[in-house]
Amino acid sequence: MKQIQMTQNSSFSLISTNKIIQMSDVWTSYDSKTFALEGINLSIDRGTNYAIVGQSGSGKSTLLKLMNGMMIPSKGTIKIDYVKPNMNNKKFKKMMHTIGYIPQSLGLVKNITVLENILIGALPRLNTIQSLLKRFPEHEIQEAKRIISLVGLSGKEERKAYMLSGGEKRRVAIARALMQKPTILLADEIVSELDHVTAHEIMNLIADAQKRMNLTAIMVHHDMQLALEFANRVAVIKDGHKILEIGVEGDNIVDFQTGDLNTEEIMEMYDNDPKK
Amino acid sequence: MTPKNNIVIGIIVALVVIASYNVDANPIEFVEGLPNLAIIVEEMLLVEPKYIPTALWAMFETIQMAFIGTVVGTAIALPLSMFAARNLNSKYVYAPVRALLAAIRTFPSILWAILFVIMVGLGTFAGVLAIVMYTVGFVAKLQYEAIEAIDSDPMDAVSSIGVSKWQLIRYVVIPESASHLLSQILYMFDYNVRQTSILGLVGAGGIGFYIINYIKFFEYGKAAVFMLVVLAAVLFIDWVSVKIRDKYIVKSQHGMAVSAK
Numbered sequence: 001m002k003q004i005q006m007t008q009n010s011s012f013s014l015i016s017t018n019k020i021i022q023m024s025d026v027w028t029s030y031d032s033k034t035f036a037l038e039g040i041n042l043s044i045d046r047g048t049n050y051a052i053v054g055q056s057g058s059g060k061s062t063l064l065k066l067m068n069g070m071m072i073p074s075k076g077t078i079k080i081d082y083v084k085p086n087m088n089n090k091k092f093k094k095m096m097h098t099i100g101y102i103p104q105s106l107g108l109v110k111n112i113t114v115l116e117n118i119l120i121g122a123l124p125r126l127n128t129i130q131s132l133l134k135r136f137p138e139h140e141i142q143e144a145k146r147i148i149s150l151v152g153l154s155g156k157e158e159r160k161a162y163m164l165s166g167g168e169k170r171r172v173a174i175a176r177a178l179m180q181k182p183t184i185l186l187a188d189e190i191v192s193e194l195d196h197v198t199a200h201e202i203m204n205l206i207a208d209a210q211k212r213m214n215l216t217a218i219m220v221h222h223d224m225q226l227a228l229e230f231a232n233r234v235a236v237i238k239d240g241h242k243i244l245e246i247g248v249e250g251d252n253i254v255d256f257q258t259g260d261l262n263t264e265e266i267m268e269m270y271d272n273d274p275k276k
Numbered sequence: 277m278t279p280k281n282n283i284v285i286g287i288i289v290a291l292v293v294i295a296s297y298n299v300d301a302n303p304i305e306f307v308e309g310l311p312n313l314a315i316i317v318e319e320m321l322l323v324e325p326k327y328i329p330t331a332l333w334a335m336f337e338t339i340q341m342a343f344i345g346t347v348v349g350t351a352i353a354l355p356l357s358m359f360a361a362r363n364l365n366s367k368y369v370y371a372p373v374r375a376l377l378a379a380i381r382t383f384p385s386i387l388w389a390i391l392f393v394i395m396v397g398l399g400t401f402a403g404v405l406a407i408v409m410y411t412v413g414f415v416a417k418l419q420y421e422a423i424e425a426i427d428s429d430p431m432d433a434v435s436s437i438g439v440s441k442w443q444l445i446r447y448v449v450i451p452e453s454a455s456h457l458l459s460q461i462l463y464m465f466d467y468n469v470r471q472t473s474i475l476g477l478v479g480a481g482g483i484g485f486y487i488i489n490y491i492k493f494f495e496y497g498k499a500a501v502f503m504l505v506v507l508a509a510v511l512f513i514d515w516v517s518v519k520i521r522d523k524y525i526v527k528s529q530h531g532m533a534v535s536a537k
């Protein structure tokens with residue numbers, strides 16, 4: 001169990017000023033009557049391994065969808081690498097090419113092969129003719145093969161996606177995101193339904209990629225323990241509010257808001273989680 | 277059964293009786309006409325086998341017409357369906373395309389055939405054009421409905437990468453709707469063969485031309501040969517369609533018969 005060390009806010013926030021995600025007073029609604037998120041403030045430093053945890057229905061997936069511009073806040077502002085998300089903005093459209101997003105449902109194309117699914121991540125680098133004829137340049141195919149072996153799918157390149165197991169499907173989704181040469185990786189509960197060993201294997205894979213490519217990984221988790229183990233920052237969401245944000249450095253956990261939480265209290269918030 | 281149901285059934289029966297009176301549909305005439313049917317059947321039994329080669333050739337022509345109509349019609353329908361799907365286009369694009377397709381579908385193929393006979397003259401070409409039009413109207417509708425039914429997860433995930441619309445169509449829309457397409461084409465071909473068989477009635481070619489002419493001259497025995505050939509051909513095509521469906525479509529949808537590689 002990790003130890004809690006009380007520290008001032010400043011000791012963490014002064015280190016880096018390069019913010020890749022900034023949200024201030026963000027409200028979102030699916031039906032314009034109720035709000036899924038209510039006044040979220042958060043900022044994420046470039047290169048962070050960030051985790052979002054919370055109970056089912058708390059708004060984790062919604063928060064992630066804001067970070068790639070698939071959802072627009074009803075109120076408040078969000079900046080992704082200092083740009084306001086907007087599909088009609090050329091600069092943002094270009095940015096989308098390098099935001100790897102793995103939705104909770106994975107979003108694989110079922111009737112095409114593993115290799116083709118992964119090559120989709122390279123489509124923004126191809127011209128229209130090449131992509132319509134499925135003429136991928138040799139170096140892209142080599143890169144796809146390299147990623148396939150990285151995620152442990154060698155030999156399954158030609159399998160149709162619907163013929164894969166749940167864990168294999170997750171690996172394909174990760175590989176597609178890595179194929180984008182991402183600067184930001186958004187992953188929504190991709191290990192929640194997996195056994196402990198496979199979950200750790202996949203988390204290590206992402207942690208490696210995150211360090212090697214200096215990418216900002218933002219991952220939604222159900223399991224607080226897993227978040228503390230892999231992330232260096234953890235935000236806790238409850239009923240559309242961010243109720244807690246903690247930093248993890250080695251074995252130390254730092255609460256950024258109150259500074260007076262202990263591990264027991266953090267874990268307690270998880271004991272009333274029905275999914276656990 | 278509730279009293280309310282009884283009233284509804286009573287009203288429906290009353291409406292059928294009134295409508296029958298209005299259109300002169302008299303069951304007594306049907307019973308009185310039965311002996312005539314016996315005569316026709318009797319004459320039909322005098323099948324004249326020497327017409328079989330002609331009938332087979334006419335059926336072959338009919339199948340070719342249906343084949344061209346189905347292939348060309350589908351080729352025109354596919355791009356149209358991409359513009360008619362609500363999940364791929366803005367209202368200003370899909371609304372007019374859907375209106376056009378709806379207009380095409382209001383005509384049964386036999387009316388298209390009359391129109392094309394007037395335009396390009398009697399013969400098989402008018403029939404082919406009629407089948408093309410009919411196929412465009414229906415395959416496009418079936419296909420845009422299939423596109424709209426595609427799972428939104430891969431659509432959203434791939435769009436979020438910022439790919440172009442053509443890339444989205446090539447890598448998500450086509451693969452995810454292709455299995456429907458094959459079964460629609462088979463269904464349409466099957467249906468078109470039957471439709472083409474009657475286009476001869478208005479002089480648009482095909483085996484129906486022979487059937488209507490022999491019937492006109494009360495040569496039921498000859499007509500019977502042609503009708504039997506149509507029956508055999510339709511059954512055969514049906515059987516082949518089922519085979520193809522089992523082999524390619526059922527498998528891809530349920531993941532049966534996974535090869536052991």
Ligand SMILES: Nc1ncnc2c1ncn2[C@@H]1O[C@H](COP(=O)(O)OP(=O)(O)OP(=O)(O)O)[C@@H](O)[C@H]1O
Nearest residue numbers: 030031036054055056057058059060061062063104
């Ligand atoms: N497409 C949608 N339409 C309407 N409401 C939605 C939609 N998606 C989510 N919501 C609502 O928004 C709230 C937050 O949902 P969200 O999916 O962000 O939760 P979550 O924390 O990801 O939950 P889970 O752990 O179950 O995935 C919930 O109340 C949910 O009912």
Ligand SMILES: [Mg+2]
Nearest residue numbers: 060061104188
């Ligand atoms: Mg969720």
